[in-house]
Amino acid sequence: MRFLPGLALLCWGLVGCASGPEPASEGANYGINQDGRIWVRGPWEAIKPSQDPDDVIGQLCPAVMDLPGARFGDYGREYCGLIYSLGDGMYYASHPSPLADRHMGRVSREKSCYVPRQVEDARGHPETLADYHGHPWSPSPMLQSRFDLLGATQVFSIRIQFDKACHIQKLIPYLKEDRPGELYERRGESWKLIGLIKPENKASGRVTLVND
C-alpha cells in the first residue's frame, strides 16, 4: 500500500530532475523586437526615480534579488536592465529582463542575460545611461567575468553589476575617449576606484588593480 505512493513520489522527483529551469520567454515588460534587439519597459515602479543616478543604482540590487531565482546560485537566473533618463533631469530604472540563451553546458554556473538595447517608456524618448545586471551568487566580482569587461561588449557609458550579497561594481569604459576605463566598487555611499583599464587594454578588458 505504501509502495505506490512512494513510487509516484520517486517518479515525480525524477521528472523534476530531468526538466531543469525553463528558459525565460518574453513578458509584458521585456521582449525581442523584430530586428532581434532586446527591449525593456520603464519605469520600474519598484525603483524610485532620482536626479542622482547613484540613488537609482543603490535601489536596484535589493529589488532585483527579490525576483524569482535571482538568489538561487547555480539554480538561479540573471536579470539585465537599463538606467535611463527622459531629459527631465531624472533617472529611471527599467524593468529587468531574464531573457538569455538556453543553458547549454554542464557548468551549472554558466548563467547570463541579454543586454537590452532600448527602453520602452510611453512618456518620452529615453536616453540610456547604463546597463545593469545581477548575479545569483556571491562573491561574484566583475573582474572575474572577462566577457563583461571587453571593449566589444560595452554598449552604454556605464555598466553596473551586483551579486547576491549586493556587492555593487561599476565600470565606466570610456570607450571613445583616450583615457583609462575605470572600475569602481560601492562602499557605503561612495564609489571606491579599484581598477583601471588602460587605453591599450580596452579591447581585452585587462584590469590594472589600483592599490590603496
Next chain:
Amino acid sequence: MKRSLLLVLCALLPACALFRRPPRPVHAPPQEAAGVTFPMEPLDIEGNVTVTGPLFVAMQLAMEDFRPWDLQPPKDATPREVCLYKRESYDMIAAPAPGGLVFVQIWLRPEACEGPIALDMGAYYAIDVLQWRIVAIHH
C-alpha cells in the same frame, strides 16, 4: 535456457551504443595533404602562439568540462545556439600559479556568434596540474 540467454544479450547489447569513444581527428585525403607546404620556421609567422604542455592540458581539461566533446545542440537549436555550443567560439587565458595550479578563463569571443550581447558568457577554472583535476569553478 539458450533462448533466454540470447534474449538477455539482445536486450543488453544496444546499451553498448552508450559507450562512445571520443572522436579521432579527421584526416584530409593524400592529394590535399600533398599540396601543403610547411614553413621552415613557424615562429616567423605572425600570430604564432607557443603554449607549454601543462598549460595546454589545463586548457584542454577546462574546455572538456565547459563544452564536453559529446555535448550536442538540441535538434531545435537556433544557428546562434549551435554557434554557442562550438568550442572555437570561445577564447581562453591560462595563467600558471604557485602550488601546481593553473587558472583558466574562458569567454565567448564577442564577434563569434550573431545575436544579442549576453553578459557573463564563459567560466573561470582553477586546474590542479599535479593531479589533473578541476579544483574550482568561478563565475
